[in-house]
Amino acid sequence: MSINSSYRIDLMLIAFLLTFCLNAQTGEQKALEAKRERLQKEIKEINRLLFAERKEKGDIIDQMEALDKKINVRQELIRLTNQQSNLLNRQISVNIRSISKLREDLKLLKEDYARLIQKSYRNKAQNNRLMFLLSSENFYQALKRLQYMKQYAQHRKRQGESIATKTAQLTELNKDLVEQRKVKEQLLVENRNAKNTLSKEIASQKELLTSIRQNEARYTAAIDKKRREARKIDREIERLIKSAIVTTNKKTGNTSTRTFALTPEAKIVATNFSANKGKLIWPVEKGIKSQGYGLYKDKLYPGIEHRNNGVTITTDKGSKARAIFEGEVIAILSVPGGSRGVQIKHGNYISTYYNLSKLYVKKGDKVTAKEVLGDIYTSRFDGSTKLKFYLYRDSNRLNPEEWIYQL
Secondary structure (H helix, E strand, C coil): CCCCHHHHHHCCCCCCHHHHHHHHHHHHHHHHHHHHHHHHHHHHHHHHHHHHCCCCCCHHHHHHHHHHHHHHHHEEEEEEEEHHHHHHHHHHHHHHHHHHHHHHHHHHHHHHHHHHHHHHHHHHHHHHHHHHHCCCCCCCHHHHHHHHHHHHHHHHHHHHHCCCCCCCCHHHHHHHHHHHHHHHHHHHHHHHHHHHHHHHHHHHHHHHHHHHCCHHHHHHHHHHHHHHHHHHHHHHHHHHHHHHHHHHHHHCCCCCCCCCCHHHHHHHHHHHHHCCCCEEECCCCCCCEEEEEEEEEEECCCCCEECCEEEEECCCCCCCCCCCCCEEEEEEEECCCEEEEEEEEECCCCEEEEEEEEEEECCEEEEEECCCCECCCCCCCCCCEEEEEEEEEEEECCCCHHHCCCC
């Protein structure tokens, strides 16, 4: 193998590796940017839905939870922006090395090309090409000389094309480098602003904590009230599910009080529902998850744990609850001293939509995905509009965050 051929292969290998690394980093950068945009949108929704209208009227626990949620999202945004900035640093370093290597390659190519032109000029001046062929001792030598002349001309052409290609690559990399530095500077500015805002939010949280400590009796009373309300809702949801299981199973002679005896049609619905785990639509058209599923520690008194057997979604005033999947309305909830709700059976899965002020469906109705079930109640006390959403399989609780898309 000639030195030139080996040199070209090395260049191609380097170019391939650089392209592969840049493409991989570009894909990672796009994924990070998509996450960052989601977090920025979530912060806007938190401000709009949890802070803009409620001001100081809201329940002190709700205020604390809302502020804590915003701080957590803001911290995640800062971490993500740092990741993007670090990734850009790596991309910039790769580009700088690539530019340096391309400049070196370009210099060598131009020097080589200049030597070829000089040699070609000398050959043209000293020996006419035709004379060069005619002076051959035999036909075979003349043919070899003709092939040499063609190869020489092709080599010159390739060298010229390589110079043009490398020059274009160099120009493009320089443009990318300028753009990357602009993006990095923008990220740094956004991060500085986010950190300043975070400092203010943490200061507000400290003020609220001080206020709570000065009114501890009011805080603990609010906690007890929320717990009692949650227990009442949980008990009623589970009572209605068990009642539906017993009623459904009586028709088939099944005596189970814990699981539904499924008809072939119900099995199909259940299978389809299960296949959509993580892809089910939100029970509202738009909103934010203001409280997640499961146990979480009290912000002021970490020794106290709270439980949420569903998720709480805060949305706009006038918003409506909608079915997450096709199914049948098996119960209407009406908790004494509380709001109303709807339970829908999807095979042996049950979704519950609670805190509704007006219903558009009744027991026995068949519903489709996105069908409106009712208006979500807006609190007269703090102006918040919250849907409490629960998910069960038979009589077993499920985490809705694992089933609803990006919840």
